[in-house]
Amino acid sequence: MAAPPVALIVLLLAAWEVGVRTFAVPGYMLPPPSDVWTAFLEVRSTLPDHIRTTMTEAIVGLGFAIVVGVAFAALVVSIPQLRRAFYPLLVLSQNIPMIVMAPLLVVWFGFGLTPKVLIVALVGFFPIAVATTDGLLRADRDLIELVRGMGAGRWQVLRSVLVPSALPSFFAGLQISATYAVLAAVIGEWVGASSGLGLFITRAQSAFRVDRVLVAVIVIAAVSIAMFAAVHLIARLAMPYRYVSTEGEER
Numbered sequence: 001m002a003a004p005p006v007a008l009i010v011l012l013l014a015a016w017e018v019g020v021r022t023f024a025v026p027g028y029m030l031p032p033p034s035d036v037w038t039a040f041l042e043v044r045s046t047l048p049d050h051i052r053t054t055m056t057e058a059i060v061g062l063g064f065a066i067v068v069g070v071a072f073a074a075l076v077v078s079i080p081q082l083r084r085a086f087y088p089l090l091v092l093s094q095n096i097p098m099i100v101m102a103p104l105l106v107v108w109f110g111f112g113l114t115p116k117v118l119i120v121a122l123v124g125f126f127p128i129a130v131a132t133t134d135g136l137l138r139a140d141r142d143l144i145e146l147v148r149g150m151g152a153g154r155w156q157v158l159r160s161v162l163v164p165s166a167l168p169s170f171f172a173g174l175q176i177s178a179t180y181a182v183l184a185a186v187i188g189e190w191v192g193a194s195s196g197l198g199l200f201i202t203r204a205q206s207a208f209r210v211d212r213v214l215v216a217v218i219v220i221a222a223v224s225i226a227m228f229a230a231v232h233l234i235a236r237l238a239m240p241y242r243y244v245s246t247e248g249e250e251r
Contacts, residue, residue: 031211036218039211046200047219053195055223057113057188058181061120062227065177068121069128070170077136094126098184102191116188116196123184124177131173135166168242171235178227182220 013033019025020032027035040047076083098119105115139162147157182197189198197216204212 028208028210031214035211036214039209040215040218043200043212043215047215050195050197050200051219051223053193054182054185054189054197054220057116057185057196058120058223058227060113061117061185062124062174062177062181064117064121065124065128065181066174069125069173069177070132072125072129073132073136073166076133083133090126090129098123098187102188105188106191111192111194115191116185116193119188120181120184123180127173127176127180128170129173131169131176132166135169136162138169139165167235167239171231171238175228175231175235178231179224181227182224186220 017032017034020030031039072086076086101122102115102119105118109115109118143161147161185196186198186201189196190202193199197220201213201216204210204216
């Protein structure tokens with residue numbers, strides 16, 4: 001139900017408004033929600049272009065992450081030697097801060113769409129690859145042997161056993177990647193961009209407009225939630241049997 005979280009948000013906003021005005025917190029440090037709303041009204045005509053740019057980067061980058069992540073998972077599951085060789089390197093790669101890689105990607109690929117898409121793809125690749133690999137490895141081996149014993153080829157085993165087994169894990173990883181995709185695109189825009197929410201934040205910070213920075217933060221959170229919800233909806237459409245059984249158990 002949406003009522004409890006909505007009520008909590010309203011309560012937090014009210015406490016924020018009252019607290020800032022009661023303790024006379026300067027607006028350049030923490031503006032009240034009413035000032036943030038006023039700032040939103042001031043920039044609402046320019047926000048759609050920035051949102052469109054960031055969403056394009058996030059969606060394209062996430063698409064690349066899906067293709068490469070699923071291909072990587074299928075490869076390392078098919079060849080155990082590759083899994084033992086590449087898996088530690090995959091985990092090690094997550095210790096490299098993306099804020100450090102972003103400037104290098106801009107130097108290598110310029111200030112256009114490419115470096116932002118690559119940043120999103122790099123951030124989204126790990127959850128998808130790990131989750132999909134785990135799902136493929138958890139496939140029922142007895143069922144695989146049974147299908148093979150009935151004369152099924154590799155493609156038929158993949159389609160009838162491995163893919164259905166890996167789908168829940170794949171979508172779990174995709175939901176994580178989708179949540180971080182917008183943030184990754186914004187990080188890329190901080191380094192250099194001509195449009196996007198990251199550029200909007202940079203300009204607002206340069207002008208000491210904390211209220212506009214908070215507007216961008218709220219928009220980023222809303223877009224990230226929308227991406228997560230979209231993936232969840234796609235998962236429900238792809239695996240209706242799973243959600244029907246889960247809902248039945250909850251009742």
